[in-house]
Amino acid sequence: MKSLKGKITLNFIIVITILVVAGFFGTQMATTKLKMDFINSYKTSLLLDYDEMIKSQVQSSVAILEYFYNLQQAGELSEDEAKYQAKETIKSMRYGTEGYMWIDSLDYTLIGHPMVPDKEGTTRFEVKDPDGNFVIQNIINAVKDPNQNGFTEYLWEKPQDVGTGNLTVKRAYSELFTPWQWVVSTGNYVDHLDNTVHNRTVEIEKNINAVIYTVLSVLLVLALISYVVAMLLSKNLSAPLEKISSSIIENEDGSISIKPIEINSSDEIGQVANKLSILVEQIKTQLDSTGNISHNIEELSRNFLASLNNSKNAISEVSFAVESISSGASEQAMETERGATRALELGEAIKTEQEQLSYLVNEINNIKKIKDAGLSVIEDLKLKMQETNKSSNKVLEAVSTTSTFSDKISFASQTISNISAQTNLLALNASIEAARAGDHGKGFAVVAEEIRKLAEQSAESTKEIESTIKELQQKSYFSLKVMEETGVSLQEQTQAAEASMTNFNSIANEVDKITSRISLLEASSSTVSSIKNEILQVLEGLSATAQQNSAATEEVSASLTNQLHNIEDIKMSSEQLTYLSDSLNEHISKFKI
Missing domain, CATH: 3.30.450.20 (PAS domain)
Structure with missing residues (x-):
């Protein structure tokens, strides 16, 4: 319904x-x-x-x-x-x-x-x-x-x-x-x-x-x-509302005609009808005023569109120039960053060389320590060899003295051997004489026998001494030869030690020269590193400036782009405003009050 x-x-x-x-x-x-x-x-x-x-x-x-x-x-x-x-x-x-x-x-x-x-x-x-x-x-x-x-x-x-x-x-x-x-x-x-x-x-x-x-x-x-009551109530409510509805007519051309509302009632519906009549009059007044305002808005909108077109062209030219500056600033920033990258690579290479120089200095210092230790060892060896040479000479003298004494002992041994032979001969003669003397010579014969035994023992001892002396003489001779060879070897070792000391001193001199050169290289490397840092600071400053310039130009470009978009939006809004103004005039014309 x-x-x-x-x-x-x-x-x-x-x-x-x-x-x-x-x-x-x-x-x-x-x-x-x-x-x-x-x-x-x-x-x-x-x-x-x-x-x-x-x-x-x-x-x-x-x-x-x-x-x-x-x-x-x-x-x-x-x-x-x-x-x-x-x-x-x-x-x-x-x-x-x-x-x-x-x-x-x-x-x-x-x-x-x-x-x-x-x-x-x-x-x-x-x-x-x-x-x-x-x-x-x-x-x-x-x-x-x-x-x-x-x-x-x-x-x-x-x-x-x-x-x-x-x-x-x-x-x-x-x-x-x-x-x-x-x-x-x-x-x-x-x-x-x-x-x-x-x-x-x-x-x-x-x-x-x-x-x-x-x-x-x-x-x-x-x-x-309740149904009967509802029918009566709905009739009393709908009759005045139907009068209000019939006072508002939609024409065939789409326009709306509003007639005066006549309801003789003091209830709520009658009050609504009276207020609607007042509202219709106010709407008529407002429609007339709105029509005039709409015409003025349409005229202003057209003038504003023309100004927006001029502003848009000017901003487009400025935006193109800013984009060119931004492109150059971006390229400059990229080149500066590339230079900074190369400088950083150079700094890494310098740092690596400095580390290698430090390592080389440490190795040279170790070589110096080894050289000093070698010189000390050679010096000690030289002293020990000198002492050994002295001891060898003393041993040589002692061996020579021993050989001399062994000759003297050999001569004394021969003398004892001769005395022993003569004693043996005398003991033999004494035994013969004791035998001739008979009983009176028995005691003398015993003495003569003992003397003979002593002479034989002396002869045997003399032979042993001669054998020992000969062996001692042979060993003394061999020891003399060994000591002479040792002396020659010690002289050669002493000469070699002196030559090694000379070589060590030469190496030390060359190491000192290398150390001096490395010190110069370190100083030069530090200078290059310092210059590299200054270059990096300059490049970083240039890069930051270029990035700021690029960012600024991009911001300006973005701002100009936003302004262009805003102008486009304003233009569209103005066009819509013009369209709405025309539409408003058209709708206002449909109201016939």
Whole structure:
């Protein structure tokens, strides 16, 4: 719907529909919850009443057992008589239509049962329902466990359902009679409780449905009334608005004509109509003023475009010149950087040469140390050789002296040998003379014999001495020859040491010259390095200046480019302004007030 009346009516219908649906479902949910709460409460109440009923029946049976027990205690009945009469009395008790009692012992033996008397005296420990629950065990355990309060549930067949497999929930209550250790129980099927609850539920649902239908009818009546109110309200609102809409007409040529708005109403819509009339007059005044301003803007825009074109041409020429300067500055900066790079490479080469010179100086200093050590060693060797030469001369003299003494000893040995021979001869003559003298010459003969033996010993000793002297003379002669050769060798070694010392001194002189040259090279290298640093500083300054010039020219070029773009933008804006001015004049001409 395009009309305001239709929209208002539609909105009212949507709102009322939502309210009706929400009310209906809300009522249904609330009543459903109330129904469930009531059913649960009602079922719980029925179950509690049933529990109280079967509990009171069991307690009455226990009171009967108590009565017969008291008779036994009083001596009026024996124990067997009391138990028998009590059992028969319990078996005969009935309540309701199907209620009865039975008795079990704590050892699961059936004491009395009105429905199965043939099983009395048998154990029922293994009796269980189709779900596997041990019925009698659970009943006895419910009596023993105070938390279970004596109640149990199990599945069992009704008398009319025996053999059919139809099972019904049966709820039992049991209580222990301690003196005889009997457990009195009763139980009934509780399906009638479910039937009672079902019937009550059906009755409640009928009442709830009646309430829901009533609420729905009321909501529908309210919806109808609201629809009528919406129609009347939308008519009162839309009529003045239609008059306002009809006062503004769009002509076939696209122009808009506005007629005076006549609404005799003092409500909000009438006030809006009056203010719209005032607004129309103000719009007419503003349109006339805007038309004049638009013509003036159009004229200024055209003049401004002409000025922008002239500025654009001038800036283009300046930008071209700046780009040429920037290109030259960039090339200068690149050449300067290239020179700085070469200077840095030269500095690295100079640094490497300085390091090599330093290494060479260190090596020369090591050579000097080695030379000084060699000279010291040669000097020591020379001194040692001189001392050795002196010692050799002394040994030579001693050997010569020994040879002289050995000659003298040889001469003395020959003399002793001659004396020994003559003594031996004299001893022989003395022995001959003693033999001639007979007994008077025996003592002299003994002396002569001893002298002869001494002469022989002297002769043998003299031979040994001569042999030793000859060997000593031979060794002395050999030692003389060795010492003479050693002396010659020592003289040659001394000459070689002196020559080595001379060579070492020459090497030292040459090393000193090389050291002097290296010092000059180091000084020169330092000077070159200093000059290189100055060149680098100059090149860095030139490079920085060139980069600044290049950056400045680039900034100027960028600024000029931005100005050109701005001029283009301003030009486009001016053209758009001219176009908008024309368009504004065209639109203003469409308003006919």
